[in-house]
Amino acid sequence: MNATFESNPLIDRLPPHLKQFIKPQNYEGYSPINHAVWRYVMRKNISYLKGVAHESYVHGIAKTGISIDRIPSMYGMNRILKEIGWAAVAVDGFIPPNAFMEFQAYKILVIASDIRQIENIEYTSAPDIIHESAGHAPIIANPDYAEYLRRFGEIGAKAILSSHDNDIYEAVRKLSILKEAPNAEKAAIELAEKEVNQLQNKKVPLSEMAKIRNLHWWTVEYGLIGTPENPKIYGAGLLSSIGESTWCMTNEVEKIPYSIEASTKEFDITQPQPQLYVTPDFSYLMQVLEEFSNTMALRKGGFRGLQKLIDSKKIGTIELNTGLQISGVFTQMITNEDNEVVFFKTVGETALANREKELIGHGIEVHSDGFSSPIGKLKGINLAIEDMGPRDLKAYNFYDGKRISFEYESGITVEGLNITGIRNINGKLILIQFEDCTVTYKEEVLFKPEFGTFDLAIGSNIVSAYAGAADFRSFNNLYHLPTTTTVKIDKDEQTIALEHLYEKVNELRNEAKVAEGAILTILEELKESHPTDWLLAVELYEVAKSNQHLTLVAQITDYLETVKQGRPKVAHLIDDGLSLVS
Numbered sequence: 276m277n278a279t280f281e282s283n284p285l286i287d288r289l290p291p292h293l294k295q296f297i298k299p300q301n302y303e304g305y306s307p308i309n310h311a312v313w314r315y316v317m318r319k320n321i322s323y324l325k326g327v328a329h330e331s332y333v334h335g336i337a338k339t340g341i342s343i344d345r346i347p348s349m350y351g352m353n354r355i356l357k358e359i360g361w362a363a364v365a366v367d368g369f370i371p372p373n374a375f376m377e378f379q380a381y382k383i384l385v386i387a388s389d390i391r392q393i394e395n396i397e398y399t400s401a402p403d404i405i406h407e408s409a410g411h412a413p414i415i416a417n418p419d420y421a422e423y424l425r426r427f428g429e430i431g432a433k434a435i436l437s438s439h440d441n442d443i444y445e446a447v448r449k450l451s452i453l454k455e456a457p458n459a460e461k462a463a464i465e466l467a468e469k470e471v472n473q474l475q476n477k478k479v480p481l482s483e484m485a486k487i488r489n490l491h492w493w494t495v496e497y498g499l500i501g502t503p504e505n506p507k508i509y510g511a512g513l514l515s516s517i518g519e520s521t522w523c524m525t526n527e528v529e530k531i532p533y534s535i536e537a538s539t540k541e542f543d544i545t546q547p548q549p550q551l552y553v554t555p556d557f558s559y560l561m562q563v564l565e566e567f568s569n570t571m572a573l574r575k576g577g578f579r580g581l582q583k584l585i586d587s588k589k590i591g592t593i594e595l596n597t598g599l600q601i602s603g604v605f606t607q608m609i610t611n612e613d614n615e616v617v618f619f620k621t622v623g624e625t626a627l628a629n630r631e632k633e634l635i636g637h638g639i640e641v642h643s644d645g646f647s648s649p650i651g652k653l654k655g656i657n658l659a660i661e662d663m664g665p666r667d668l669k670a671y672n673f674y675d676g677k678r679i680s681f682e683y684e685s686g687i688t689v690e691g692l693n694i695t696g697i698r699n700i701n702g703k704l705i706l707i708q709f710e711d712c713t714v715t716y717k718e719e720v721l722f723k724p725e726f727g728t729f730d731l732a733i734g735s736n737i738v739s740a741y742a743g744a745a746d747f748r749s750f751n752n753l754y755h756l757p758t759t760t761t762v763k764i765d766k767d768e769q770t771i772a773l774e775h776l777y778e779k780v781n782e783l784r785n786e787a788k789v790a791e792g793a794i795l796t797i798l799e800e801l802k803e804s805h806p807t808d809w810l811l812a813v814e815l816y817e818v819a820k821s822n823q824h825l826t827l828v829a830q831i832t833d834y835l836e837t838v839k840q841g842r843p844k845v846a847h848l849i850d851d852g853l854s855l856v857s
Contacts, residue, residue: 307777335413379428410511436484580740595734617685626749
């Protein structure tokens with residue numbers, strides 16, 4: 276991790292497994308063309324969105340200190356964001372979904388610091404600084420929405436994902452990088468699109484992460500607020516897309532009242548959305564989120580929750596009714612005829628905790644090869660071990676330093692030397708250590724004395740299951756950095772020359788009076804050396820008009836008409852740019 280980014284108290288409190296994703300913004304790396312793209316999109320958005328966006332957007336632009344003319348610096352944004360209790364960090368494109376959610380839980384906006392190419396000025400499937408800072412940041416100035424975003428991150432970080440989710444994440448990240456790479460081959464993009472489409476069309480059950488990702492998409496990214504008949508925009512994906520923000524307000528896009536059903540509605544990140552969901556207000560978003568969280572393994576636990584963790588093949592946590600938390604990669608479980616978990620097993624580094632704090636002597640160093648234990652009630656005894664007081668434990672021969680043999684209702688037997696136990700803050704046993712211990716189930720030996728000390732998890736059932744670790748400090752790294760990185764290429768001489776012209780026009784725009792010749796010189800060089808560029812000509816039009824050089828205005832207009840004929844796909848962008856000046 277490069278540690279040269281600007282920090283502050285909110286960022287300082289982030290755990291290391293999140294800090295690894297932070298990268299310096301490299302503000303000096305933005306070219307004059309990048310700033311011109313930002314300025315065009317922001318001017319267009321402000322002009323249009325003030326009539327169709329939620330009122331929090333316009334207020335938020337001013338409150339968060341986002342400039343219309345220049346790409347914002349992360350340092351400047353953070354000075355203002357801290358007034359509303361948030362911060363922002365720069366990252367490299369898409370990051371793993373659980374990590375993204377966890378940043379939100381810490382009230383940190385994750386901002387992809389790259390900016391879209393001029394060819395994708397209307398919309399990009401890649402996260403960029405226009406989408407993140409101009410889309411997300413203004414709306415969090417609304418306290419109700421900001422709390423929804425924080426709570427969403429808190430719950431979303433615990434959502435269990437599947438191996439299919441991992442494949443989709445990697446494929447979408449790869450596609451988004453290729454689409455914003457200036458010299459990416461068309462064949463490579465088409466192949467990446469094909470891979471994304473194949474994965475999206477694959478009929479697999481939706482994981483918790485897939486469902487909560489859908490909720491995030493239809494609210495945080497593409498949400499409307501108000502009524503289906505009179506909606507306003509608040510989703511960052513719409514606020515940052517000058518194409519879709521207009522399209523979404525037409526009758527071509529179906530407007531549906533928002534509900535938990537949106538969690539099962541999938542989306543295609545590469546296409547405009549054919550339908551959108553409308554929430555009556557921000558507080559209703561929280562209501563649906565809580566409704567959804569009640570369906571998650573986080574709240575329900577049980578064998579279904581453990582099965583989700585097994586399927587994910589990622590670090591996850593189960594919590595027993597005693598409060599004992601086991602974190603690791605779960606690989607196996609045994610259930611009884613009522614589908615109750617009676618045995619579980621992890622592989623590799625595992626940690627035990629209580630109340631999100633690792634138990635002393637039960638970190639990954641001790642449980643480096645995994646952890647397993649039966650759970651449930653004992654056969655012929657109505658009282659669960661966790662409910663036994665000192666007298667009960669004595670009566671059933673649970674003595675420290677004594678050998679004991681007992682059987683669970685499931686048929687699992689434990690026989691060994693009772694060494695000691697660990698209790699929770701209420702004084703109840705949550706773990707018993709045995710030496711020379713054998714654990715069997717039917718004809719299968721689940722644990723042998725030669726395996727070492729056996730730690731018996733005390734509990735009757737699993738009350739919670741979720742992604743990640745109970746104590747994040749238990750593991751060296753909960754998330755791995757993506758294998759792909761955004762593409763940086765060396766600029767050719769023509770690009771450098773064009774950037775120089777953009778910088779000249781930016782300087783002219785800041786002058787009180789500009790001579791006609793200065794504008795004409797740039798126009799002639801643009802015509803001769805960069806005949807397909809349209810945005811610089813629009814900026815020249817603005818300078819000429821503000822200085823009342825009417826003959827030049829006519830010349831530039833004629834030139835732009837020629838560009839429109841040669842590039843009909845950008846004709847509406849040129850017209851929109853000119854209308855902003857008129």
